[in-house]
Amino acid sequence: MRQGEAVNRHADPAAWWKAVYSDVPLTTQWDDGDHSGDRRGTTPTSSNSPPTMVFSMLAALDVDGAGRVLEIGTGTGWNAALLSHRLGAGNVVTAEVDEETAAEARRRLGRAGFRPTSVVGDGAKGHPEGAPFDRVIATCSVGEVPYAWVAQSRPGGVIVAPWGPGYGGEAVVRLTVGDDGMASGRFVGSSAFMRLRRQRAFRPGSLEYLSGPWPADGAESSTSLSPEELGGWPAMFAIGVQVPGAFPRIERYADGSYTLWLHDTAVTSWATADWEPGRGSYEVVQSGPRRLWGEVEAAWSWWDDRGRPGFERFGLTVSPDGHSVWLDSPDHPVPLRD
Template sequence: MTDPASERRRMAAVLANKGILKSPRLRGAVEAVPREQFLHPGVFLDEGRTWRPVTAVGTDPGKWLRIAYSVDTLTTQLDGHLTADQTGEPVAGVPTSSSTDPTTVVGMIEALGLTEGHRVLEIGTGTGYATALMCHCLGEDNVTTVEVDPQVAVRADAALESAGYSTWTVTGDGLLGHPHRAPYDRVIATCTVRRIPYTWVRQTKPSGIILGTVGSWPWGTGLAKVTVGEDGTAEGAIIGRSSFMQARAQAVTPLAGDLSARTAYADSERTALVSPLALEEWMPAFLAQLAAPSAQFVRAARDDGAQLRYLFDPERESFAEFLAEGGIWTVRQGGPVALWDDIERTLVAWQDDGSSAIEAVRLRVTNRSHLYWIDGSPLLRWEHRLT
């Protein structure tokens, strides 16, 4: 039979060989915390268009451990309610909770630079596995974790207790932080947010670090790492690509209905200087979200197979529709804001500047605005004011 302890050591070795797991203290946590206990009652395995449920009960123990230590993201909830024990057949659905792949989890915890005595606020408990790793490193009394979904929170709390970690688990909106146990030395978010909430800055000590994924699309999002200053602002950089489920309070509802009806009345039409297909690449998508923070990018096709791409900004009642013919894209725009004009200017400036990677982006968070920029590039600067 497969031994859980040996599987944990194997996974730790894999992460260390990748250069992800560096700290002896965190390696000890990875080798000690039983990930399989945080996956109950089961997981959904991606089969393309459907999700196959696999439960701890009824699955060969060796197979269950191989799944648990596969270094993959494992979906634990669909559509905000469905767990693997509630269905015996593959089902369609949208993932709403998961155990993120250990490569990402461990990499983020390493980026926090945890030391003895640090107090951490975690936004998005999920299964509780990352919470347990930090509890092992710092002690359970130094970790506070917030989960918005009551069912997910209950399962995580039970798993933490069974693994021996009686930490501070809170059910609530993580965008508000948890002021009752502030200030914190570190804040880590395992969900995507449109911007770093200033409440997190207020609840973090000067010289403390906040780590969270920013953006609003399923791709093209960046891992922001900022340090809080004595003046109550926070400054740092995007340190890499990152992808998490959107914070529940900020989740975007997919546009339904006849999309062509939404674009019936255009104010302008012209040839696009940049193909909208660029938005399917990570860095251009990230820049597009900086240029038009509330816009959604939608892919579709006509009955004849012709490609269609759209940008919709419900907050500003504007749209851009893209039509391809002979390799040339035409853009039709309508509403108070010319969405594609703003994004296209950013993409052209970025290309002219050398097409830097996402790690070139810096940011500053204040109580009034969020400022992003690329050093030495005056045209690559975006300020989002809070109203």
């Protein structure tokens, strides 16, 4: 099933084959399996990634000469089949949180002649019984790399995972595990994956932040920074790293204008910026102990002052105490604004 339409292999095999061989994501589950039928559900919760994304991540994983591999997120089983073909199924462990999805993947893999170790459970825990691993690859995104993945990797091992802050923006990071129990490496390309189930976030609606009729208790001001400048994936990534615990929403209007809402996850602060075509100044309203527009504007300016770096200039270091995002080298951590 693709995002917009159902494709049934038996009812329309030609359309099914066309979809499977297209370089697009194919949604295979909605709403954690609670949805059924031909119409799309509310939230896609499992999918088959575009071939170009699958192959680029496997290239970053660099399994030539590698031994054992742990995959987080079995999904359809296609990626596990590719790993099994290259390394032998006995060297592949694939973990899937959804029992039905895992069972269907096992059936597909078996029909293809592959029987990797299939684990049903929380991928954030890895698979300590099969450790140590030479490679770990995640087919779901994370905002924090579970340290279990590092601890279960051999020194010199490689971890490839989509990583992104809660604000938005995401890229695939390639980490190398050191003898000191830390893992560090650069981001290698843009991505957009479903979140690891344990790390999904609840996003309150905008009205839950208001204390009364508009503009509630908000302080009004203006800015020359267009909300349009904040919408690109690298910009959102750079903002999100600096402004933790915040996320945006867009409220669009019939005339093409829109309001950018900024919220904090603690439900204490909010801000809005109104965009209209042809304007050079934009109305801002802020409320709460955090001045979210000020934080976001400062974060964007930091990114802009450094030449608007793309993902390839950013890197990530993971330790038992947490993680740190850096620009160009680990000696230059990205600042925090909260």
